[in-house]
Amino acid sequence: MARSEIAALEEHRLTLQGQLDSKKNQAERNQMGQFATPSELAIDILRYAKAQIGINEGIRFLDPSLGTGSFYSALLSVFPQNSVNTAVGYEIDSHYGIPAANLWEKTGLDVRLSDFTRAEAPPDSEKFNLLVCNPPYVRHHHIDSREKQRLKACLQKACSMRLSGLAGLYCYFLGLSHKWLAEGGLAGWLVPSEFMDVNYGAAVRNYLLNDVTLLHLHRFDPDDVQFEDALVSSVVVWFRKAKPPLEHHVRFTYGGSLGSPRLERLVPAKMLCRSSKWTGYPAKEDGDKANVPVLGDFFSIKRGLVTGGNRYFILTLEEIKRRGLPREAFRPILPSPRYLQENEVAADGDGNPVLGHRLFLLDCRLGEAQIRKKYPALWKYLEEGEALGVAKRYLCRHRTPWYTQEERPPAPFVCTYLGRKGTKSGRPFRFILNHSRATAANVYLMLYPKGPIARALEEDPSLKKKLWKFLNAIRPQTMLDEGRVYGGGLHKLEPRELSNVPVAEFSELLPEPARLQSEKQGELFVAV
Numbered sequence: 001m002a003r004s005e006i007a008a009l010e011e012h013r014l015t016l017q018g019q020l021d022s023k024k025n026q027a028e029r030n031q032m033g034q035f036a037t038p039s040e041l042a043i044d045i046l047r048y049a050k051a052q053i054g055i056n057e058g059i060r061f062l063d064p065s066l067g068t069g070s071f072y073s074a075l076l077s078v079f080p081q082n083s084v085n086t087a088v089g090y091e092i093d094s095h096y097g098i099p100a101a102n103l104w105e106k107t108g109l110d111v112r113l114s115d116f117t118r119a120e121a122p123p124d125s126e127k128f129n130l131l132v133c134n135p136p137y138v139r140h141h142h143i144d145s146r147e148k149q150r151l152k153a154c155l156q157k158a159c160s161m162r163l164s165g166l167a168g169l170y171c172y173f174l175g176l177s178h179k180w181l182a183e184g185g186l187a188g189w190l191v192p193s194e195f196m197d198v199n200y201g202a203a204v205r206n207y208l209l210n211d212v213t214l215l216h217l218h219r220f221d222p223d224d225v226q227f228e229d230a231l232v233s234s235v236v237v238w239f240r241k242a243k244p245p246l247e248h249h250v251r252f253t254y255g256g257s258l259g260s261p262r263l264e265r266l267v268p269a270k271m272l273c274r275s276s277k278w279t280g281y282p283a284k285e286d287g288d289k290a291n292v293p294v295l296g297d298f299f300s301i302k303r304g305l306v307t308g309g310n311r312y313f314i315l316t317l318e319e320i321k322r323r324g325l326p327r328e329a330f331r332p333i334l335p336s337p338r339y340l341q342e343n344e345v346a347a348d349g350d351g352n353p354v355l356g357h358r359l360f361l362l363d364c365r366l367g368e369a370q371i372r373k374k375y376p377a378l379w380k381y382l383e384e385g386e387a388l389g390v391a392k393r394y395l396c397r398h399r400t401p402w403y404t405q406e407e408r409p410p411a412p413f414v415c416t417y418l419g420r421k422g423t424k425s426g427r428p429f430r431f432i433l434n435h436s437r438a439t440a441a442n443v444y445l446m447l448y449p450k451g452p453i454a455r456a457l458e459e460d461p462s463l464k465k466k467l468w469k470f471l472n473a474i475r476p477q478t479m480l481d482e483g484r485v486y487g488g489g490l491h492k493l494e495p496r497e498l499s500n501v502p503v504a505e506f507s508e509l510l511p512e513p514a515r516l517q518s519e520k521q522g523e524l525f526v527a528v
Helices: 003-022 026-032 039-053 070-078 094-104 145-158 169-180 199-210 269-274 317-323 368-374 376-387 451-459 463-471 476-482 495-499
Strands: 059-063 084-090 110-112 128-133 181-192 213-219 234-240 249-254 263-268 299-303 314-316 330-333 359-362 413-416 418-420 431-434 444-449 484-486 490-492 514-516 525-527
Touching (some): 039 070, 039 181, 039 234, 070 084, 070 128, 094 110, 128 169, 145 169, 169 181, 169 199, 199 269, 263 269, 299 495, 314 317, 368 376, 431 463, 444 451, 444 495, 476 495
Parallel strands (some): 059 084, 084 110, 128 181
Antiparallel strands (some): 181 234, 249 263, 314 359, 330 359, 413 431, 413 444, 418 490, 514 525
């Protein structure tokens, strides 16, 4: 087939892709994880594959999630036609699969309209030496429990990967493909980079380090979203189906393109075995942090409370007064970060925050009979909540009574848990000093002092401001290294991740010397 014919087919494919996508709404495509690979990226990936695999041996190509065939099109463009012996693509959705089969029917592509996760792997003689895939990005909550159990059972037969229930479908695709690859075969996966940091990704990382030879991870700049219709930070993962050699090093690249990255570094595999976060590479500096104090040594860090329905449970003071609701049934709560311009929240004589935007959380511990008798206006409001279906929401129906909230006492320090680099302050996360009795919702992380810090604050309340200033002086990159990032440059910190932020100089703020002992030694703090 001439190059001009291949180019014409690709042009037709792009038109077809646009037409097919337009017939599905965003919610449908999100649920099935359908995000097409851009042509330039597909070409870049197949060029890399050609450099790795060469063309001396015949190519047996597999794409377990074909779509309209962007990778197959790139394969035809990059590899000599006579070097491709076999090409197979699986596509579960006939909406894309049937048009793809019609488009490529004269090129030798075997389009199989079925679920790759249910297909039987071929015998050794027919396995594939090149697998390239952009698997469906279906999040775990779109996979029902029975399907998860089936996938886990299939995965157990395929490889050593043992996934938690929080893993997305792309992780199963990666593991299940193990039995489809020939020994020494090359695999390239375009997947979300979240597996590099999150807890459920440990099983994937372990597989890549121990069951195959991990060659290269190229992480795209999160500000350069690869898919226009999905805020996903992406990485291309390359490995061979072979046990890794001793003293193996993995190539990490970042930014730019796969062929021309902005940063590059070889990282020892044994270092990756000790690291729970890989997105810091290649920029991350090596170093032993085992004996360096972290925020979790000084604070208990918890996510703010989840109300089960902010619009219903969180009211302004004006709304409370208008409805005649009892103030004692409410407690103050901080507004979301977008409405909280101040980094220091003062309190009035009652402990309520002094803010232009003051909010209060419904949190009543009285039973329904008591409320009906003592607070008829509140009882009427609760009836409204039941009529609106609030009481039947998951969180509410698992609370007794349904209108109470989880325990989250006010914290002296709270931290925003979502942020971007490009803020005016240059800080994606900010610490807020809270003098009030306001609690916080789950858009914040709450820091409760413990150990010598808690004792020091009791003895000297003025230390509170010094600690706050220190928290806001932590280098932004230090915090970013511990968190995770999504497409579009959105960074997030979970409580455990904030707890792991190193703060070597923190103990210097204590009025008396304090010696930090490793938790592994069984002693957290020893006062001297």
